[in-house]
Amino acid sequence: MAGKLMRAVQYNCYGGGPAGLQHVKVPVPTPNNDEILIKTEAASVNPFDWKVQKGMLRPVFPRKFPHIPGTDLAGEVIEVGPGVQHFKTGDKVVSVVNALNGGGLAEYAVAKESVTAARPLEVSAAEGAGLGVAGLTAHQALTQSAGIKLDGTGPQANILITAASGGVGQYAVQLAKLGNTHVTATCGARNMDLVKRLGADEVINYKTPDGAALKSPSGRKYDAVIHCAASTPWSTFEPNLNDNGKVIDITPSPTALMTFALQKISFSKKKLVPLVLIPKRENLDYLINLVKERKLKTIIDSKHPLSKAEDAWAKSIDGHATGKIIVEP
Numbered sequence: 260m261a262g263k264l265m266r267a268v269q270y271n272c273y274g275g276g277p278a279g280l281q282h283v284k285v286p287v288p289t290p291n292n293d294e295i296l297i298k299t300e301a302a303s304v305n306p307f308d309w310k311v312q313k314g315m316l317r318p319v320f321p322r323k324f325p326h327i328p329g330t331d332l333a334g335e336v337i338e339v340g341p342g343v344q345h346f347k348t349g350d351k352v353v354s355v356v357n358a359l360n361g362g363g364l365a366e367y368a369v370a371k372e373s374v375t376a377a378r379p380l381e382v383s384a385a386e387g388a389g390l391g392v393a394g395l396t397a398h399q400a401l402t403q404s405a406g407i408k409l410d411g412t413g414p415q416a417n418i419l420i421t422a423a424s425g426g427v428g429q430y431a432v433q434l435a436k437l438g439n440t441h442v443t444a445t446c447g448a449r450n451m452d453l454v455k456r457l458g459a460d461e462v463i464n465y466k467t468p469d470g471a472a473l474k475s476p477s478g479r480k481y482d483a484v485i486h487c488a489a490s491t492p493w494s495t496f497e498p499n500l501n502d503n504g505k506v507i508d509i510t511p512s513p514t515a516l517m518t519f520a521l522q523k524i525s526f527s528k529k530k531l532v533p534l535v536l537i538p539k540r541e542n543l544d545y546l547i548n549l550v551k552e553r554k555l556k557t558i559i560d561s562k563h564p565l566s567k568a569e570d571a572w573a574k575s576i577d578g579h580a581t582g583k584i585i586v587e588p
């Protein structure tokens with residue numbers, strides 16, 4: 260593929276929102292030793308992508324300008340680096356691209372073998388592309404941070420999932436119900452039926468007083484909160500938690516990080532636990548298999564062609580997606 264050009268979306272500086280995205284032709288990337296070159300069939304947009312553009316994660320992200328955003332994709336293997344062991348040309352895969360480099364919103368992208376999983380025919384490219392950051396975050400929050408066993412063998416746990424209609428929340432509800440859990444979920448009025456269908460035992464409208472207070476309609480206290488909504492004061496969580504209850508905060512604000520530090524030094528039994536996603540192939544494999552077995556679905560908010568990637572970008576910035584926003588080349 261050396262010298263071949265591809266269509267991609269990139270930006271040159273912080274800020275600018277959807278209007279800051281440029282449609283360009285750039286060389287197809289070359290895979291390094293442990294990398295795979297993938298022809299993109301579907302990519303998904305995450306809030307992380309536009310937060311990087313806004314400069315909210317500077318100076319770490321992005322590594323340099325111009326930057327092609329996008330971490331989540333599904334597609335077909337075109338070329339493999341010499342050290343790649345498990346994939347060959349023609350394989351269908353799902354990958355999480357290195358977030359520092361980005362590259363997902365393009366016709367071709369490179370990803371490490373260690374965060375690439377095989378995609379069976381039963382899993383569409385769009386379903387697979389949704390799983391990356393959002394599915395893996397929901398999985399990590401429930402299993403690693405909250406200690407829920409998704410084979411149902413653990414002790415019964417009461418879980419609250421906030422923003423259950425969003426990219427992460429939709430997966431979190433479905434995965435939590437594979438465990439021995441009672442799930443309370445928050446979302447807006449228009450998505451309450453959907454979130455119930457995903458498996459939530461009780462659903463609260465976040466725009467009502469009880470919803471804003473995160474109160475379980477059945478009076479339950481939570482063993483774990485998978486907090487996918489915007490920052491919420493600890494004083495709102497605290498009265499709703501069991502004695503050893505944890506809040507897994509996937510978007511911790513500076514105040515939340517302060518709460519975390521203070522709780523550490525005071526040996527608090529109720530805890531706020533910030534989460535940073537560490538993508539792993541074994542977890543991607545697990546999620547893909549659940550989709551194949553129809554035990555997990557990707558709710559798709561909307562699909563956009565790469566030529567209109569700015570619409571997908573605007574939709575994500577708007578903050579009202581129901582499920583995943585997909586971009587197709």
Ligand SMILES: NC(=O)c1ccc[n+]([C@@H]2O[C@H](COP(=O)([O-])OP(=O)(O)OC[C@H]3O[C@@H](n4cnc5c(N)ncnc54)[C@H](OP(=O)(O)O)[C@@H]3O)[C@@H](O)[C@H]2O)c1
Nearest residue numbers: 306396422424425426427447465488509510534536579580
């Ligand atoms: N730590 C990590 O590694 C990590 C990984 C992934 C994501 N994240 C972060 O997690 C957050 C969620 O990501 P996402 O992809 O799920 O976002 P998303 O898909 O954009 O979430 C949108 C959904 O959230 C709902 N919502 C907004 N505010 C709410 C509230 N106060 N209560 C209940 N529902 C609410 C919206 O419902 P309405 O339309 O009805 O308002 C909408 O359906 C983002 O801030 C993201 O950056 C962090």
